Amino acid sequence: MKPEDFHLFEPLRFFLGDVPWSFLLETLLRGLFLYGLLLLSMRLMGKRMGAQLSRNEMAALVSLAAAIGVPIQAPDRGLVPPLIIAAIIVLGQRFIAARTLKSKKFEEITQDDIAIMVEDGCLNLDKMEEVVLPQERLFAKLRSESISQLGQVKRLYMEANGDFTLLLQEPARPGLTLIPDWDEEYIQEQQRSPDTFACLRCGQLEHGPQEPAHACPRCQHHRWTTAVTAG
Structure with a gap:
């Protein structure tokens, strides 16, 4: 024109x-x-x-x-x-x-491969970084499956097409809470596991009478929290 x-x-x-x-x-x-x-x-x-x-x-x-x-x-x-x-x-x-x-x-x-995101209650941080999966998105997925702490998860697979497949831990073990830290009221309702602490980054468990002073042997993170057993 x-x-x-x-x-x-x-x-x-x-x-x-x-x-x-x-x-x-x-x-x-x-x-x-x-x-x-x-x-x-x-x-x-x-x-x-x-x-x-x-x-x-x-x-x-x-x-x-x-x-x-x-x-x-x-x-x-x-x-x-x-x-x-x-x-x-x-x-x-x-x-x-x-x-x-x-x-x-x-x-x-051509299709990519299956990857393990959670293994025996611990996050597989290397795989999460590889597939660009933030911790909060993974936690949101688990919460949508009525999971309140990582000790309930035996395996969480990310399939080649991006779907998730969840296998439960039977019986459930203590683990890192999946509740957002701003929801303090709900977190206080969760049952604590005496003398068991979970790494805030990967969920690795350590047993002892007090919070560990050393770094997490799995991810080298220094922050710990008391593990929980139930919602």
Whole structure:
């Protein structure tokens, strides 16, 4: 559009753009075609595409959406390019799925791997740093599962797709409280474990008549708190 052809707040251009009214009907037909193409592509990539997506699957879906979005809106774009892009994405995704069944190493490279975030009531700080998982977010996840202290957790796995899998410790052991420190009233209601202290950073337990003066042997943190046994 030339500058002299531009008129501020021109209703037809404002709502319809620089295309004729007849393009609205073609947009409907293009949308139906590309919507069907998207559904078909997702079906060919497997049932996982209808569930919670992994990073690879999310990238494939975003790529499909990007390829499909432009031809719906642009009258000068044909439908063959998105067909080709969809075919490449589907074939690539099926190749990745087939290879991950045969090679554990390939699966780790393309899908990532499972990681242990909590092990026998202690935080795995190295893995948390690796996956960029703050302590408070992890504690919030455990609180959402009605866990009030780390001693109740035998394992907390972060799956390759970012989901969490929780295995409880039976019976529960004393551990670091998961209650935010500003909720002092609730913390006072928790039962304390005599002569047991938990590292405030990783949850490592130390036994003794008084708070340890040394650093935590697991994470070298110097702050301790009395371990709790129940909410």
